[in-house]
Amino acid sequence: MTRTDPQDIETPINLHEQEEESRQSPIDRKEHQGFLPIQTNWFDRLFISVVIWVALCLFWLRFLEPAGLSLNIAQVIAVILAVIIVWKG
């Protein structure tokens, strides 16, 4: 039951709160909300970084490398993006 203030009769009682709390993992996943639109833990953000890294490299190989831009530039951008995503995402 969430109604802490007895005067607050407008607040609906969440009957499922206890059930939801019991369903939560006992392991502290340290999820947080950064600039990404979903709640993530550090492993989620690392995964997203790898996904973006592969996509960026494939895009680079297909469209930018033929124009003379080295794949190493894509690697540097991918690493910078990965650091930002894991740190602030």
Next chain:
Amino acid sequence: MQSNRLGWILLAPTLVILFFFGVVPFFYVLWLSFHQWNPFAVDPNIIYNGADNFRALVFDQGFLSSLGVTIAFVFFAVLSEVILGYFLAQAFMKEFPGKAIFRTVHTLPLIMAPIIVGSIWKLMTTPSIGIIPTVLDDWFGYDLNIGTSALAAFTVTVIMDIWHWTPLVTLTLIAALASLPADPFEQAQIDGANKRQIFWHITLPMIAPALLATVFIRLMDALRTVDEVLMLTGGGPGSATRYLGVHIFKEVFPKTNYGYGSAVSIIVLYLTIVACWLLYAALIAPRNKKA
């Protein structure tokens, strides 16, 4: 602490098997994707070639057309299976004469090996001897020839996949529907909700986790379809049914191009993981956040 150790001991056999049959092959294929290796070529050595396999892959018209037809195949097959599977599951939730027999017959395709399914459908769709072209010709005057018509071949492979895998979706959804509590449905009926409202606001949200798990399984399976299609059409006519699995098979086995085949395999795995993750992020993560 004691139970923790016991847990790890009980898990150990599974972890060891997973390591040798899952993790090691994955890293081996990943390593191979950065090498050129044709064991039957003049130079059978494994030669490091950096990103050359991936460089070739993004310009390979065969791969790109395979990717296109695979996405179309997965979309039509999985969507049809989920819709059909849901309606069949709803039908099996009701009592009707012969339900047990019908449910057994309906589940039979699921226990067949894909290569057998491909053989059966090849026999059924071979022009002049197959039952399907004969019936279509006699009744509708339609000449079905999956050896010459790209659209017919594609459609038949989709129908074959639906026939083979819809029972899986049905069984999963029967389990999900059977586990639903009756109270919310009774309350909704008392409140005057119609069938559509009950479906959208009660049934669908409650079976969503099971539905999504089924979609994941079917998505992963459909993306690596090989044997059925190889048996039925051999990837043809042209490249109409050369799905990614078939493309990898043709690169790896007839051409023995193991390095390039590994690179394509890694990209297929990547696409599968990304597709599942996007589905998860779009459908499940917002629900968790709301809760």
